[in-house]
Amino acid sequence: MLSLYKDATVTKELFNTAKEALLAAKKDVKHPFRYFTxxxxxxxxxxxxxxVVLRDVKEDLTISLFTDRRSKKVTHLKENNNVCLLFFNxxxxxxxxxxxxxxxxxDDKVxxxxxxxxxxxxxKDYRSAQDPGSKVKDPEMIEYLDTSHHFAIIHIIPSKIEYLELKKEQHVRALFSKEDGVWEGSFIVP
Ligand SMILES: Cc1cc2nc3c(=O)[nH]c(=O)nc-3n(C[C@H](O)[C@H](O)[C@H](O)COP(=O)(O)O)c2cc1C
Incomplete structure (x- = not known):
């Protein structure tokens, strides 16, 4: 039987589909990839x-988000900066x-x-006087700083992207890895 997914050109198309979807979500606040885990x-x-909210995606697929510098995620990243992101459309x-x-x-300028x-x-999300995650008696009692903030930007440089598309006839799953600056892909069993 003739396979629809037999050569590298097809995996490249899938990679481009993934890339375009991420780039689209940076502009379209209603795109399902706008919020990710x-x-x-x-x-x-x-x-x-x-x-978290997708704030930026660069051509090289560096993904950025905003956060509070005092949040637990930042503490985690300082210990171990390996992360995994999940997008679902x-x-x-x-x-x-x-x-x-x-x-x-x-970079302070950025x-x-x-x-x-x-x-x-x-x-306001980056201006609470108390640390994020600390106990408070009443949410209305949270104080906000007028003159300072704890705004931070996290950038994620991807090394692997796994694509999974569920279809009635045949699910499609592919794994892309960045080797020496070049993305290479292969199909894997869904
Ligand atoms: C729809 C939605 C969007 C969110 N976007 C962000 C975001 O962009 N950045 C962020 O730091 N937290 C965001 N949060 C809050 C986080 O999910 C999380 O509760 C918070 O950052 C504390 O996480 P941590 O203690 O693991 O650092 C969002 C929550 C929801 C429900």
């Missing part, structure tokens, strides 16, 4: 997950799993530029 390795090697039944290394943006661009309402 990020896993870090917590204390005692326990897995830790949370939903329920319209296309497409899942992307991204393995990579996370880095905190250290941080200031992103902060300046942000809506005032969004800035």
């Amino acid at each position: 990020m896993a870090t390795i917590g204390i005692n090697n326990s897995p830790r997950l949370r939903t 329920h319209n296309d039944m497409l899942q992307l799993k991204v393995d990579g290394k996370a880095f905190l943006e250290e 941080l200031k530029k992103a902060w300046k661009k942000m809506k005032e309402s969004g800035k």
